[in-house]
Amino acid sequence: MFFIAAAFLLLGLLALGAVSAAVVYHIKKYSVQGDQSRRLLVGFLAGTAVWVVLVLASFLATPWNSLLERLQQ
């Protein structure tokens, strides 16, 4: 169970991380003089950091190998 969850986590982190990198690239590349791109970037990175921390913390907090037994109790 742990390996299935770890594979899911790894795939998710890779896919969403790649899309996040693309978003950061766009915001940095296409900013225009005097616009709010910097704030946009900071907001995006702060939000993304929250989701990554939540994903990792909840993954580590889950007893994957004994999950089914504990659910049946």
Place this chain on the structure above:
Amino acid sequence: MIDLHKNEELLAVRRKTWFVFAATWAAAFLLLLGPLVGAAILAAPKLEILQGPLVPVYVFISAFFEWVVWLWLFIALINYYYDILIITNERIVHIEQKGMFNRAVAEMNLSRLQDVSIEQRGIIETMLHFGTIRAQTAGEVNVFMFDQVDRPEEVKEIIARAQRMALKRSHPWP
């Protein structure tokens, strides 16, 4: 960043009206609240489904879901925010962001500009002060169009003023 020529001044940078993006904001806000509402329902005293080892599993799935919604919101925001009309004292630049990897940039020299018109159709465009701007070059069928722009009258004025300045520069005699 847009590369300005020597002696070129940036006069205005305009985007589409906030109203275009309002539906996306609202949808993203509701979707981000979804897992919280779901948790409140599932953990309610009558159901009590969400408890014990299920809590971190729920948070794990929810965090992934929220991250996807977050990315969707910012991809939509990039589409909205980087659709730009730039007016300088030499030219008008229209940048149209069509999705993440599709972008069109059109430029029109102000000295070749012949006619600028605005159009506001319907009660929503009139009440919320947005509409379409059309600029046409001399002797060509080529029309430069920027729709759903915020306060089109102001933009038209800025373009007209910039055009007068550009014409004065190119024909300095009285």
